[in-house]
Amino acid sequence: xxxxxxxxxxxxxxxxxxxxxxxxxxxxxxxxxxxxxxxxxxxxxxxxxxxxxxxxxxxxxxxxxxxxxxxxxxxxxxxxxxxxxxxxxxxxxxxxxxxxxxxxxxxxxxxxxxxxxxxxxxxxxxxxxxxxxxxxxxxxxxxxxxxxxxxxxxxxxxxxxxxxxxxxxxxxxxxxxxxxxxxxxxxxxxxxxxxxxxxxxxxxxxxxxxxxxxxxxxxxxxxxxxxxxxxxxxxxxxxxxxxxxxxxxxxxxxxxxxxxxxxxxxxxxxxxxxxxxxxxxxxxxxxxxxxxxxxxxxxxxxxxxxxxxxxxxxxxxxxxxxxxxxxxxxxxxxxxxxxxxxxxxxxxxxxxxxxxxxxxxxxxxxxxxxxxxxxxxxxxxxxxxxxxxxxxxxxxx
Amino acid sequence: xxxxxxxxxxxxxxxxxxxxxxxxxxxxxxxxxxxxxxxxxxxxxxxxxxxxxxxxxxxxxxxxxxxxxxxxxxxxxxxxxxxxxxxxxxxxxxxxxxxxxxxxxxxxxxxxxxxxxxxxxxxxxxxxxxxxxxxxxxxxxxx
Numbered sequence: 001x002x003x004x005x006x007x008x009x010x011x012x013x014x015x016x017x018x019x020x021x022x023x024x025x026x027x028x029x030x031x032x033x034x035x036x037x038x039x040x041x042x043x044x045x046x047x048x049x050x051x052x053x054x055x056x057x058x059x060x061x062x063x064x065x066x067x068x069x070x071x072x073x074x075x076x077x078x079x080x081x082x083x084x085x086x087x088x089x090x091x092x093x094x095x096x097x098x099x100x101x102x103x104x105x106x107x108x109x110x111x112x113x114x115x116x117x118x119x120x121x122x123x124x125x126x127x128x129x130x131x132x133x134x135x136x137x138x139x140x141x142x143x144x145x146x147x148x149x150x151x152x153x154x155x156x157x158x159x160x161x162x163x164x165x166x167x168x169x170x171x172x173x174x175x176x177x178x179x180x181x182x183x184x185x186x187x188x189x190x191x192x193x194x195x196x197x198x199x200x201x202x203x204x205x206x207x208x209x210x211x212x213x214x215x216x217x218x219x220x221x222x223x224x225x226x227x228x229x230x231x232x233x234x235x236x237x238x239x240x241x242x243x244x245x246x247x248x249x250x251x252x253x254x255x256x257x258x259x260x261x262x263x264x265x266x267x268x269x270x271x272x273x274x275x276x277x278x279x280x281x282x283x284x285x286x287x288x289x290x291x292x293x294x295x296x297x298x299x300x301x302x303x304x305x306x307x308x309x310x311x312x313x314x315x316x317x318x319x320x321x322x323x324x325x326x327x328x329x330x331x332x333x334x335x336x337x338x339x340x341x342x343x344x345x346x347x348x349x350x351x352x353x354x355x356x357x358x359x360x361x362x363x364x365x366x367x368x369x370x371x372x373x374x375x376x377x378x379x380x381x382x383x384x385x386x387x388x389x390x391x392x393x394x395x396x397x
Numbered sequence: 398x399x400x401x402x403x404x405x406x407x408x409x410x411x412x413x414x415x416x417x418x419x420x421x422x423x424x425x426x427x428x429x430x431x432x433x434x435x436x437x438x439x440x441x442x443x444x445x446x447x448x449x450x451x452x453x454x455x456x457x458x459x460x461x462x463x464x465x466x467x468x469x470x471x472x473x474x475x476x477x478x479x480x481x482x483x484x485x486x487x488x489x490x491x492x493x494x495x496x497x498x499x500x501x502x503x504x505x506x507x508x509x510x511x512x513x514x515x516x517x518x519x520x521x522x523x524x525x526x527x528x529x530x531x532x533x534x535x536x537x538x539x540x
Contacts, residue, residue: 056467060458064450072422072446079422081442213421 076177076194077213159222159236162249164258167221177214181224181235182255182289183380185358189365190286192223192258200235201356201380207243216244223251223258225288231380234291256288287350287364287376292386295349295379304349305342309363310383320351320386328352328363335371347375354382403534404459407472407527411456417499418449425449428496432482433489451475473531480524486517495520 072078170176171194178195180187187197198210214220220239224231236250253261298304299322306323308315315325326338342348350367352360364378381389418425426445434441451471458468483495494515503511513519 053467053470056464057470060454060464060467060471061451064454065447067454068447068450071419071450075422077421077423079426079442079446081439213424215423215427 073174076174076196078174080174158240158246159233159248159250161252162221163252164261167249167251171221176219176221176249179220179222179235180255181222181231182229183356183358183361185356185361186225186255186286186289188358189361190255190259192255195223198222198235199356200231200238211243217246219247219249220245221249221251224254225286225290226254226256227252228294229254229288229290230294231289231291254288256286259286285368287361287368287378289361289378289380290349292379292381295377299349303346304377305346307348307350308383309350309352309360314353314383318383318387320383323351326350328359332371335367339371339373345374347377348373349377349379351379351386352382353384355385356380357382399534400465403531404462404465407469407531408456408460410527411452411472411475412460414498415449415453415456418496419453420499422446422449425496428494431491431493431496432486433491434482434485448475469531473528476524476528476531480521480528483517483521483524487521491517493517 167176167178171178178192179198180191180195181199182191182197183199183201184197187195187199191197198206202210220236222232222236222239224235232250232254236248239245239248295304299306299320306320308319308323308325309328310319310325311327311329312325315323315327319325326335330338348367350360350364352363354360360382361378364376367373368376422445426442429441429445430438452475455468455471455475458464459472479495479497486493486495495517497515497520500507500511500514514523
């Protein structure tokens, strides 16, 4: 390839012998004829002759090619070569006029399924669902294109669970797009390199933008805070059922386990273009982020101490059943006293006013780091939203 | 002065086009596929990868006034390719977006009312117009 280009470049000097004026020597030579240079029209320097322009054009093309391929291979949304559907592309997102690919007809038939309630109680979210035969995205992408029945069979096990060990090499080669299902605050505090933020709590607009950017046969993998965090599976389900994504996997472990397994191995970075973890302090233990539907079972079983970090008046006006009050603005002495009075070594689960609040999350980090709590979990849902939700469902809070 | 206007006009136009494409390579690739050109997919993929960067470099060089002749030559070649591609799409009646520019930043209302800018026919005449503009600005050299 490089050699071909070189010969093409070498052919240019033929034009040079005609002593063209510098402008557009090879394309317009037949119109320009042999004219002496007209330097007053040149913007800079002397008129380059044909061979010079040819060499420069070659240089530009080479640099552009190098940049293009470097950027493309580094970018998680870059183009993957080959005839397969690896680009998630044969179905043009915005070209409804051509719906001749089977994959696309599935995709367009699929999303009409009603969306499940955004959050479902999933007490057993830790366990992999039945039918764990996880097809690799590449394989299922191929079958989706080749035959409709196989493709719809693949949809049955979609989303599928996947382990980090399986995912890691695929991520490194850009075969899958990694999504962080946690909220913005923990994502910004640190995430798996290359992951982009798409929380189940993202707004409709954010989901629409995501859907517009990534066609429905983009292979996706979702993770969240820890192995016991159900957000990844909820998000994976939603991506499949509501948006018709055909190859969605959810990691069986989460960010906590990833941190443990990759500690001291910084070279896991997916690509140079992957956003580096935010420079903000990511050291020390991280609180895991849970949602109420998953936590309430454990709270009911007495496995967690529920801690309300809102102000005392807010707590007095109403709080989650069984919660104790430890306002976020309490002095260190008060917090230390609370900790020593905590008889059991149960993990604490804190919650604040607003869903997805970074203050709540950061406070959980402080409790871990500065106040020596053993294990802190942070409730993603805020009190206000829980109350609204429960008002619809009617159990008392 | 004439060359100054030409350089900035074309340079900014092509930078905009390049940035629109580089920001979303796969969308651009699907635009390329939509032209239904008689080339194998790997070639079209290669074009979709490299072309925006040629646009970017040529646009930058033209604005910077560095190797302006070569950059202008590159843009003329690109425009030639675009004329052929959009022309055949228009002639065959393909209802496609040309994939030339990203208008999303204008907001949903304005970008949908400007959607005609992205049709193959409009792009065809726009590219012819740009080629004519270059020729007119440079007519001294072409006589």
